[in-house]
Amino acid sequence: MLRTMNLKDRNKPIIFSMARLDRVKNMTGLVEMYGKNAHLKDLANLVIVAGDHGKESKDREEQAEFKRMYSLIEEYKLKGHIRWISAQMNRVRNGELYRYICDTKGAFAFYEAFGLTVIEAMTCGLPTIATCHGGPAEIIVNGVSGLHIDPYHSDKAADILVNFFEKCSEDPSYWDKMSEGGLKRIYEKYTWKLYSERLMTLTGVYGFWKYVSNLERRETRRYLEMFYALKYP
Template sequence: MARLDRVKNLTGLVELYAKSPKLRELVNLVVVGGDRRKESKDLEEQAEMKKMYSLIETYKLNGQFRWISSQMNRVRNGELYRYIADTKGAFVQPAFYEAFGLTVVEAMTCGLPTFATLHGGPAEIIVHGKSGFHIDPYNGEQVAETLVNFFEKCKKDPSHWETISTGGLKRIQEKYTWQIYSDRLLTLAGVYGFWKYVSKLDRLEIRRYLEMFYALKYRKLAEAVPLAVE
């Protein structure tokens, strides 16, 4: 689930899946990205779409592969994660590089065993072998082998899926909840207050700093709070 950019490597995931007979025997593949309903004006996305269609045709993926256009509805995305989890699937984030990895957090929050790039933020989110798995997107064969091993182990021992799923949920609860975020933000605010005091920071700069937080994070959250009923 990502933009249809080269760096997100969705076509790379499709290709490694297509080239692995064992993986294709074990699972189907669902990709969410791009918009198949209209022609993209972005040259990079056009090239990725062309490659995707070529892979489908070359490797005869119809019946094993579903390509869904990008979904802007967060509730619908959450339902998709949950559906995959209910069928004992997994989530794969194959980007060549990912600064943070919001979809990784989303998938783990929904109980999905998650395989994510070791280049960037996901390497910190996941503890390899306990709350998910690190993968190297530059080595497709190795990624396919890792996925095959996981699903074969789950086939022999269904509790293995539950173990990784529970490990991912525990990791999110320990590191990536709103409570933890707010606690850290308050700590940073304290540090910032001290820094402001010792540096005599101009009030206009403080105002701009607070406005940035409001615009980026808190405005939409505030708008979502229901009005009190008298």
């Protein structure tokens, strides 16, 4: 089975990704991008966590993604280059996965426009390469705290990954720079402490404002939306 298949060269760094096996998560798109670029396959292995190999899915979309994944692995001869692990809900184990990839100087790649895993990976110090659309475009400062790729231009996305691993090979401090940049970004913008402080400020101001004002519900909602945008840019 693919989930237990060994990688041929375990000394190579790892491109890692973890998400549901839904079309919107575009895990098959990531596998196809990797498979098409022979140089990228030479530079790094691909490890993905998605789907459940232990039971057949009842979801038609997931069934289709399973079939596509197997087809891509065969088409691009990825056996020995890819490790496909079943998804699981053990957060401690997931955390260890991030740390292992980090310790082996790998990178996290994400091809979909939303996902908490981008922040999880950056929190572990793992250089993160994610889509230039949606949430990751705001989370990552391109070239500083990670790298942006465009899933609609897979050839260019693969080139960005190739360039990243080539730079890391030539200058190991480049990996450290990207890792530290991601951590700095998280500590500045995305910690629970920062979130809770903003939430408490929002709650306090709203409570006082509601007590002294007499606006209608629609006006209240517009005010809250404006204030939320100011506190959570």
